[in-house]
Amino acid sequence: MTVVLRNTLGVVDYIVIVVILLISIAIGIYFSLTGGHQRTTKEYLLADKKMNLLPVTLSLIVSYYSAISILGYPAEVFLYGSQLALFNISSIVSFVIVAVFFIPFIRGLRLVSAFQYVKRRYKSRAVQKLSSGLGILVTVFYLGTATYAPALAIEAVTGVPLWASIVVIMAVSTLYTSLGGMKAVLWTDALQFFIMIAGILVVLIKGWVTIGGPTIMWETSVAGQRANFFDFDPSPTTRHTFWGIVVGGTCLGVIHNCFSQANVQRISSVKSDRQARIALLAKTPFYLLLTIPLLLISFTVYTYYVQLRCNPVKEKIITSANQLLPHFVMEVMADLPGIPGLFVSSLLSGSLSSNSSSLNGIAALAWEDFFKDINFLAKRAEKTRALISKLTVVVAGCVGTAIAFLAAKMGGPIMQISLSLFGSVNGPLSGIFLLGALFPWANWIGAFTGGLCGIVMCAWTICGSMVHKVHSYSPPVPAVPSGGCFPGNASRLGSTLYNTSLLSYMSETVNSTVYYLEDTMSSVTLDTATNSTVASLVSKSGPFYMGLDNLYAVSYIHYALFGVLTVLVVGMAVSAATGFTDPQDVDPVLILPFIRRFVYGKNYEMKMKIDMEMDDTSISLMSGRRVQEFRDSTKTESST
Known part of the structure; x- marks a missing residue:
């Protein structure tokens, strides 16, 4: 029987947490009392388009990386391996694609809402309402998930009730967002970035000291097959592969950095296209500053529990692998007052940054x-409009709190839950956007039908997987040994006995060990020399799917790309069947530049650049017919 002492936060830890929460609130109060006092929707939602590069850059990063990532990485490495590290490649590729192709396009549209584009492009309220409603829905669901993740971890390792953590996290983020608007969001995100970095680095350094250094960490991770970055399996039913993460991850990155409401507001909050590009591309070093230490922490946590021969998930010490990192921190850093509090603050900072972005969006x-x-509302004074936006933040916070409690009834890896939800809804939504931006011939019927089909297909795939219990194939990895989860065991780390024990475990992984299967903690004993039947179950070729199981087994990484492609194919097919839109009836500014040049010609491109330099209040975009007249006139002048 194993007995584990429960570590809890001390007084100093709670002081650190409270101080950081109060600073976030203070930033909101400060911006509510300075400048224009958040009395206009332009200031409240777009920070008057006068924000500097640093807060925008850091905000773009922390809105991309939340507590879901901090908790999810160690859980993924512990159970499956490190393939998710390839998101570093796909994310950087997505930064470049958005900076080159989409930032001038988005800023040229003068958008406050990402779905204003849909209304202008398709001239259909049905398409606009569908897109906006689903956009709000997925944001609220993400809001609840991002709140639930740290609350679950804090409740499991500190004794703070789950409901209390959820309420506090949501209340603080709602308060400073409703008071200070986009300025408060951006500057608080900048503060929270440094808190997250500090918490991650402190945990990493202390972890290395505990396990014996980075060399032992790496050797153990390699022996345990956790440093398995590359799997070139081309099958879309394999959970994580090089191709899946690089292609599917790039799609997810473009969607997040380009089409998400939070990022549209950030891109629009700086002074120029050049600054917006710099802010996005400058994410790369800061992004790696977060992801690489987080990956190293994941290897460290894995090594620590291998050395202890302790599997907290299997031995029911924690209820979910998502709680591994907080459990590790409380075990290793209980003797360092304030450090566990700093780590909890980093979790809260990740959640607060995501929540504030979602609420403002x-x-x-x-x-x-x-x-x-x-x-009735449109005719109200600007001050009243800003107040309505603030009240919307409060209502969204209450709904998000309810979603967080609902998420408590769900299970599974937190990163997979979050990315599945994000991809399955935002993929079709982004498809509606891309259909209009890439194809001037697409009409509103095609967009509406394609959007519905994309969402239905993604929902069908997810529900089919759950109902029929069909999972993507995960190549098996050696299970973490168990039986060593008892008080005082950690004091033996580094001793001759444990060094010998660790070498013994590492040699065991070569021929005979316990392997995890797919998305569960179930395991089998595999002796590759004698047990060919079991070996076939976990062979590199994966399981054999039949019929619709091939669809249900598609990796969640592909949901976004699946949704986009469904909208594009169905949208163009329906547009062809119902009658293509005449490109001359579409404002060229609503078409991506490289397509625009092909359809409307270079002369219009030069004319549009002059128009786009005009003040926001006086700009008047030409209609499609005026474009044709302009092109005809330029041809006449050329011939003369």
Whole structure:
């Protein structure tokens, strides 16, 4: 029988947490009392388009990396391996694609809501309302998930009730977002970035000291097959592969950095296209500063429990692998007052940054795509409009809290849950956007039908996987040994006995060991020399799927790309069947530049650049017919 002492936060830890939360609130109060006092929707939602590069860059990063990532990475490495590290490649590729192709396009549209584009491009309220409603829905669900993740971890290792953590996290993020608007969001995100970095680095250094250094960490991770970065299996039913993460991850990255409401607001909050590009590309070093230490922490946590021969998940010490990192911190750093509190603060900072981005994005979507169309509200004074946006933040916070409690009823790896939800809804939504931007011939019927089909297909895939219990194939990895989860065991780390024990475990992984199967903690004993039947179950070729199981087994990494392609194919097919839109009836500014040059010609491109330099209040985009007239006139002048 194993007995584990429960470590809890001390007084100093709680002081650290409270101080950091109060600073976040203070930033919101400060911006509510300075500048324009957040009395206009432009200031509240876009920070008057006068923000500097540093806070925008750091905010772009922390909105991309939340507590879900901090908790999810160690869980993924512990159970499956390190393939998720390839997101570093796909994310950087997505930064370049968005900076080169999409930032001038998005800023040229003068958007407050990402779905204003849909209304202008398709001239259909049905498509706009569908897109905006689903955008708000997925943001609220993400809001709840990002709140639930750290609350679950904190509750498991500190004794703070789950409900209390959820309420506090949501209340603080709602308070400073509703008070200070986008300026508070950006500057608080900048603060939270440094808190996250500090918490991650302190945990990493202390972890290395505990296990014996980075060399032992690496050797143990390699022996345990956790440093398995590259799997070139081309099958889309394999959970994580090089091709899946690089291609599917790039799609996810472009969607997040280009089409998400939070990032549209950030891209629009700086002064120029050049600054927006720099802010996005400057994410790369800061992004790696977060992801690489987080990967090393994941290897360290794995090594620590291998050395202890302790498997907290299997021995039911924690209820989920998502709680591994907080459990590790409380075991290793209980003797360092304030450090566990700093780590918990880094989790809270990740959650607060995601929540504030989501809340401000929901407010922008609700105002621009719903409330603004109501004459009674549209005619109100600017101060009243800003107040409505603030109240929207409060309502969204309450709904997000309810979703967080609902998420407590769900299970599974937190990163997979989050990315599955994000990809399955945002893939089709981004498909609607791309259909209009890439194909001037697409009409609103095609967009609406394609969007519905994309969402239905993604939902069908997810529900089919759950109902029929079909999982993507995960190549098996050696299980962490168990039986050593008892008080005082960690004091033996580094001794001759443990060094010998560790070498013994590492040699065991070569021929005969215990392997995890797919997405569960179930395991089998595999002796490659004698047990050919079991070996076939976990062979590199993976299981054999039949019929619709091939669809249900598609990796969650591909959901976003699957949704985009469904919208594009169905959208163009339906547009062809119902009658293509005449490109001359579409404002060229609504088409991506490289397509625009092909359809409308270079002369219009030069004319549009002059128009786009005009002040926001006086700019008047030419209609499609005026474009044709302009092109005809330029041809006449050329011939003369």
